[in-house]
Amino acid sequence: MLSMETEMLTVIDAAVDIVTARQRGRELALELGFNGADVTLIAAVISEVARNIVEHAQKGEILMSAVNSAREGGRSGIEIIARDEGPGIRDVAQAMQYGYSTRKGLGVGLPGAKWLMDEFNIASEVGRGTTITMKKWRR
Numbered sequence: 001m002l003s004m005e006t007e008m009l010t011v012i013d014a015a016v017d018i019v020t021a022r023q024r025g026r027e028l029a030l031e032l033g034f035n036g037a038d039v040t041l042i043a044a045v046i047s048e049v050a051r052n053i054v055e056h057a058q059k060g061e062i063l064m065s066a067v068n069s070a071r072e073g074g075r076s077g078i079e080i081i082a083r084d085e086g087p088g089i090r091d092v093a094q095a096m097q098y099g100y101s102t103r104k105g106l107g108v109g110l111p112g113a114k115w116l117m118d119e120f121n122i123a124s125e126v127g128r129g130t131t132i133t134m135k136k137w138r139r
Protein backbone atom coordinates (compact mmCIF):
# COMPACT_ATOMS: atom_id res chain seq x y z
CA MET A 1 0.00 0.00 0.00
CA LEU A 2 1.11 3.55 -0.72
CA SER A 3 -0.60 5.16 2.28
CA MET A 4 -0.33 8.91 1.69
CA GLU A 5 2.81 8.74 -0.39
CA THR A 6 2.38 11.17 -3.23
CA GLU A 7 5.53 10.67 -5.29
CA MET A 8 7.16 7.51 -6.44
CA LEU A 9 9.83 6.36 -8.81
CA THR A 10 9.79 3.03 -10.60
CA VAL A 11 12.91 1.85 -12.39
CA ILE A 12 12.06 0.12 -15.67
CA ASP A 13 14.54 -2.35 -17.07
CA ALA A 14 12.64 -5.58 -17.58
CA ALA A 15 9.14 -6.61 -18.65
CA VAL A 16 8.14 -7.35 -15.03
CA ASP A 17 8.67 -3.68 -14.17
CA ILE A 18 5.83 -2.75 -16.53
CA VAL A 19 3.44 -4.63 -14.23
CA THR A 20 4.90 -2.95 -11.14
CA ALA A 21 4.55 0.54 -12.63
CA ARG A 22 1.02 -0.18 -13.75
CA GLN A 23 0.03 -1.45 -10.30
CA ARG A 24 1.60 1.53 -8.51
CA GLY A 25 -0.17 3.87 -10.91
CA ARG A 26 -3.49 2.20 -10.11
CA GLU A 27 -2.89 2.56 -6.37
CA LEU A 28 -1.84 6.20 -6.57
CA ALA A 29 -4.76 7.11 -8.85
CA LEU A 30 -7.21 5.42 -6.47
CA GLU A 31 -5.66 7.19 -3.50
CA LEU A 32 -5.96 10.53 -5.32
CA GLY A 33 -9.69 9.94 -5.77
CA PHE A 34 -9.95 9.16 -9.48
CA ASN A 35 -13.03 7.24 -10.55
CA GLY A 36 -12.76 3.64 -11.67
CA ALA A 37 -12.74 4.42 -15.40
CA ASP A 38 -9.96 6.97 -15.00
CA VAL A 39 -7.94 4.64 -12.75
CA THR A 40 -8.08 2.04 -15.51
CA LEU A 41 -7.02 4.39 -18.27
CA ILE A 42 -4.21 5.92 -16.17
CA ALA A 43 -2.91 2.38 -15.54
CA ALA A 44 -3.13 1.60 -19.26
CA VAL A 45 -1.17 4.72 -20.20
CA ILE A 46 1.54 3.94 -17.65
CA SER A 47 1.72 0.43 -19.06
CA GLU A 48 2.20 1.74 -22.62
CA VAL A 49 4.99 4.20 -21.81
CA ALA A 50 6.71 1.60 -19.62
CA ARG A 51 6.49 -0.96 -22.41
CA ASN A 52 7.95 1.59 -24.83
CA ILE A 53 10.92 1.99 -22.48
CA VAL A 54 11.50 -1.78 -22.40
CA GLU A 55 10.95 -2.28 -26.14
CA HIS A 56 12.62 0.82 -27.56
CA ALA A 57 15.07 2.10 -24.93
CA GLN A 58 15.78 -1.00 -22.77
CA LYS A 59 15.81 0.91 -19.51
CA GLY A 60 14.50 4.05 -17.91
CA GLU A 61 12.21 5.19 -15.13
CA ILE A 62 8.70 6.36 -14.39
CA LEU A 63 7.95 9.06 -11.87
CA MET A 64 4.38 9.45 -10.63
CA SER A 65 3.19 12.23 -8.38
CA ALA A 66 0.16 14.10 -7.14
CA VAL A 67 -0.21 17.57 -8.63
CA ASN A 68 -2.36 20.62 -7.98
CA SER A 69 -3.00 23.48 -10.32
CA ALA A 70 -4.07 26.99 -9.40
CA ARG A 71 -4.49 27.67 -13.11
CA GLU A 72 -6.88 24.75 -13.39
CA GLY A 73 -9.03 26.26 -10.65
CA GLY A 74 -7.36 24.38 -7.81
CA ARG A 75 -7.84 21.00 -9.44
CA SER A 76 -5.85 18.03 -8.34
CA GLY A 77 -4.51 15.27 -10.48
CA ILE A 78 -1.69 12.93 -11.30
CA GLU A 79 1.52 13.61 -13.19
CA ILE A 80 3.39 10.82 -14.91
CA ILE A 81 6.90 11.31 -16.24
CA ALA A 82 8.48 8.50 -18.28
CA ARG A 83 12.12 9.08 -19.12
CA ASP A 84 15.01 7.18 -20.58
CA GLU A 85 18.46 7.72 -21.99
CA GLY A 86 17.82 5.38 -24.90
CA PRO A 87 18.23 6.03 -28.63
CA GLY A 88 15.68 8.84 -28.77
CA ILE A 89 13.15 9.43 -31.56
CA ARG A 90 14.28 10.97 -34.85
CA ASP A 91 10.86 12.21 -35.95
CA VAL A 92 8.53 12.76 -33.01
CA ALA A 93 5.60 13.91 -35.17
CA GLN A 94 5.82 10.66 -37.12
CA ALA A 95 6.07 8.57 -33.93
CA MET A 96 2.90 10.27 -32.66
CA GLN A 97 0.92 9.15 -35.72
CA TYR A 98 -1.60 6.39 -35.17
CA GLY A 99 -0.25 3.16 -36.65
CA TYR A 100 3.40 4.21 -36.92
CA SER A 101 5.82 1.68 -35.45
CA THR A 102 9.50 0.94 -36.04
CA ARG A 103 9.22 -2.50 -34.44
CA LYS A 104 6.15 -4.18 -35.92
CA GLY A 105 3.98 -2.97 -33.09
CA LEU A 106 0.49 -1.62 -33.71
CA GLY A 107 1.82 1.90 -33.30
CA VAL A 108 -0.97 2.96 -30.99
CA GLY A 109 0.94 3.38 -27.71
CA LEU A 110 1.97 7.03 -28.00
CA PRO A 111 -1.14 8.41 -29.77
CA GLY A 112 -3.31 6.42 -27.34
CA ALA A 113 -1.53 7.88 -24.33
CA LYS A 114 -1.95 11.41 -25.68
CA TRP A 115 -5.62 10.82 -26.34
CA LEU A 116 -6.31 9.46 -22.84
CA MET A 117 -4.47 12.12 -20.84
CA ASP A 118 -5.34 15.81 -20.39
CA GLU A 119 -1.80 17.03 -20.96
CA PHE A 120 0.89 15.31 -22.97
CA ASN A 121 4.39 16.49 -23.83
CA ILE A 122 7.16 14.53 -25.45
CA ALA A 123 10.78 15.67 -25.72
CA SER A 124 13.22 13.41 -27.49
CA GLU A 125 16.68 13.75 -28.93
CA VAL A 126 18.55 11.16 -30.94
CA GLY A 127 21.37 9.71 -28.89
CA ARG A 128 20.14 11.45 -25.71
CA GLY A 129 16.83 9.83 -24.87
CA THR A 130 13.15 10.53 -24.43
CA THR A 131 11.06 12.22 -21.73
CA ILE A 132 7.27 12.09 -21.77
CA THR A 133 5.37 14.27 -19.29
CA MET A 134 1.64 13.72 -18.85
CA LYS A 135 -1.10 14.94 -16.54
CA LYS A 136 -4.63 13.85 -15.85
CA TRP A 137 -6.97 16.03 -13.79
CA ARG A 138 -9.63 14.65 -11.50
CA ARG A 139 -13.14 15.25 -12.80
Ligand SMILES: Nc1ncnc2c1ncn2[C@@H]1O[C@H](COP(=O)(O)OP(=O)(O)OP(=O)(O)O)[C@@H](O)[C@H]1O
Pocket residue numbers: 048052053055056057084086087088089095096100101102103104105106107108109110111130
Ligand atom coordinates in the same frame (compact mmCIF):
# COMPACT_ATOMS: atom_id res chain seq x y z
N1 LIG B 1 11.06 5.52 -25.26
C1 LIG B 1 11.28 5.43 -26.58
N2 LIG B 1 12.54 5.48 -27.07
C2 LIG B 1 12.78 5.43 -28.41
N3 LIG B 1 11.81 5.31 -29.33
C3 LIG B 1 10.54 5.25 -28.91
C4 LIG B 1 10.20 5.30 -27.52
N4 LIG B 1 8.86 5.24 -27.40
C5 LIG B 1 8.39 5.15 -28.65
N5 LIG B 1 9.38 5.16 -29.56
C6 LIG B 1 9.24 5.13 -31.05
O1 LIG B 1 7.95 5.60 -31.39
C7 LIG B 1 7.27 4.60 -32.15
C8 LIG B 1 5.79 4.65 -31.83
O2 LIG B 1 5.55 4.25 -30.47
P1 LIG B 1 4.15 3.57 -30.11
O3 LIG B 1 4.16 3.21 -28.67
O4 LIG B 1 3.06 4.47 -30.58
O5 LIG B 1 4.12 2.27 -31.03
P2 LIG B 1 4.91 0.90 -30.85
O6 LIG B 1 5.57 0.85 -29.50
O7 LIG B 1 5.81 0.73 -32.02
O8 LIG B 1 3.75 -0.16 -30.95
P3 LIG B 1 2.61 -0.48 -29.84
O9 LIG B 1 2.85 0.45 -28.67
O10 LIG B 1 1.30 -0.19 -30.51
O11 LIG B 1 2.83 -1.92 -29.50
C9 LIG B 1 7.96 3.30 -31.82
O12 LIG B 1 7.81 2.33 -32.84
C10 LIG B 1 9.40 3.74 -31.64
O13 LIG B 1 10.05 3.87 -32.88
Ligand SMILES: [Mg+2]
Pocket residue numbers: 048051052105108109110
Ligand atom coordinates in the same frame (compact mmCIF):
# COMPACT_ATOMS: atom_id res chain seq x y z
MG1 LIG C 1 4.49 1.24 -27.78
